[in-house]
Amino acid sequence: MKGILTDARFRLILMANIASSIGSGITMIAVPWLLVTSENGNVLFGFITLGMTLINFMITPYVGTLVDRISRKNLLLISEIICLVVILGFAILGFSGGTYTIWHYTTIYMIGSLYYTIFYPTMFAMNQEIFDKSQYKSLNGTMEVQGQLSSMIAGAVASYLLVQWELQSILLLNVASYGAAAYFYIRLPYVKAKPMKNVNKRSGAWDGLLYLKEKPGLFVFLFFSTMPFLGVMITNYLFPVYLSDVMKVSGDIYALENMIYAIGAITAGMAIPVIAKRFGNESTIIAGVALYTVAISIIVFVKLPVFLSLMFFLAFGNSGTRVARNSYMMDVVPNEIIGRVDSLFRTAGLLFRLLAIALFTKMISSELIMICFLILSGAMVIAALGVFLSSRKGLIKVTKEKLS
Numbered sequence: 287m288k289g290i291l292t293d294a295r296f297r298l299i300l301m302a303n304i305a306s307s308i309g310s311g312i313t314m315i316a317v318p319w320l321l322v323t324s325e326n327g328n329v330l331f332g333f334i335t336l337g338m339t340l341i342n343f344m345i346t347p348y349v350g351t352l353v354d355r356i357s358r359k360n361l362l363l364i365s366e367i368i369c370l371v372v373i374l375g376f377a378i379l380g381f382s383g384g385t386y387t388i389w390h391y392t393t394i395y396m397i398g399s400l401y402y403t404i405f406y407p408t409m410f411a412m413n414q415e416i417f418d419k420s421q422y423k424s425l426n427g428t429m430e431v432q433g434q435l436s437s438m439i440a441g442a443v444a445s446y447l448l449v450q451w452e453l454q455s456i457l458l459l460n461v462a463s464y465g466a467a468a469y470f471y472i473r474l475p476y477v478k479a480k481p482m483k484n485v486n487k488r489s490g491a492w493d494g495l496l497y498l499k500e501k502p503g504l505f506v507f508l509f510f511s512t513m514p515f516l517g518v519m520i521t522n523y524l525f526p527v528y529l530s531d532v533m534k535v536s537g538d539i540y541a542l543e544n545m546i547y548a549i550g551a552i553t554a555g556m557a558i559p560v561i562a563k564r565f566g567n568e569s570t571i572i573a574g575v576a577l578y579t580v581a582i583s584i585i586v587f588v589k590l591p592v593f594l595s596l597m598f599f600l601a602f603g604n605s606g607t608r609v610a611r612n613s614y615m616m617d618v619v620p621n622e623i624i625g626r627v628d629s630l631f632r633t634a635g636l637l638f639r640l641l642a643i644a645l646f647t648k649m650i651s652s653e654l655i656m657i658c659f660l661i662l663s664g665a666m667v668i669a670a671l672g673v674f675l676s677s678r679k680g681l682i683k684v685t686k687e688k689l690s
Contacts, residue, residue: 295417299409300432306466306467309464309466312444315440315448336643345403349407350632353626353628365401365405365408366468373457373464377455407628407632410624414615423563426608426609431552434555438548512635514669515635516639518600521662550597550598550599553601554601554602554606554609558606572670574606579669
């Protein structure tokens with residue numbers, strides 16, 4: 287990681303990410319809390335979350351096209367400025383004596399969700415574009431550590447500010463973070479790369495699917511390697527219910543669980559670049575999916591101390607897979623179409639989450655949460671087999687071919 291940290295471009299990106307991640311992270315913790323603590327807030331927040339997932343599902347393919355068509359730096363800068371202006375308007379409303387209502391909370395939450403929908407694929411594509419292949423592993427490892435540390439800081443600060451500050455002050459802090467991020471992006475040296483001669487120029491929102499249709503092994507490998515992340519998104523909903531209703535623990539145990547998870551993810555961000563350099567991205571991905579699968583398959587059959595220990599391995603499996611997978615995609619997918627290929631898997635993931643959460647919400651209401659975990663475990667076993675078999679049936683050959 288030391289090598290990538292000496293690159294001035296990466297330091298600017300890192301500072302921009304830290305600023306925007308902490309600022310927006312605090313807001314995206316505070317606003318849902320204000321929503322769920324309002325009258326009928328639990329039900330309302332569920333509908334808002336479902337609605338935003340549907341919106342993101344519909345727009346994600348077109349975000350991928352946008353990422354591939356225009357300057358990634360400008361796209362990030364524009365999104366920071368738009369969010370800054372909108373959130374500043376809501377802050378001014380509070381400081382001028384206005385009262386925040388449900389629709390204000392909803393709009394702020396929607397802005398934050400849309401920001402993330404644009405930010406992550408754009409940053410991923412820009413990192414591939416401006417850095418050398420030799421830097422990809424340490425780049426993605428450092429980004430994982432930064433993301434986890436930013437989330438921890440945002441959570442700690444938010445827990446304090448929710449008690450000490452009013453919403454308009456929190457929003458003003460978010461505005462400052464967007465401004466800082468925009469400043470660092472303005473300073474970032476960037477020239478949009480010219481298209482590779484050996485890659486056919488595409489411009490349709492679904493051309494990522496056409497590209498992968500020619501490489502079915504690659505499609506299967508990349509699709510199933512997203513499953514640990516999708517599992518984490520789903521267990522963010524399942525674990526609180528399981529801990530409170532089944533294990534009957536207090537809120538401090540839930541906080542401890544999150545802390546152990548963060549430690550595992552940070553450890554993966556530091557260790558995986560070294561492991562992947564030794565064993566290769568493909569083998570590291572297979573091992574990461576397998577580790578997550580084993581941990582999630584046994585976690586509801588153990589006592590609390592082992593449960594908490596397994597959180598470390600869930601985090602290591604998920605984050606380790608993501609770091610190696612990002613490096614792998616940067617290696618094999620041409621930058622000209624990376625936005626659309628990446629958006630294809632993000633869209634598929636959103637659909638899976640929609641279906642799974644809809645099913646599990648119904649089952650949890652019927653006190654069938656253990657069955658939910660068994661279904662998730664079964665899906666992960668299929669994913670682990672899919673990743674392993676696709677890598678053994680021609681994928682390695684595909685990655686070594688000259689992509690065209």
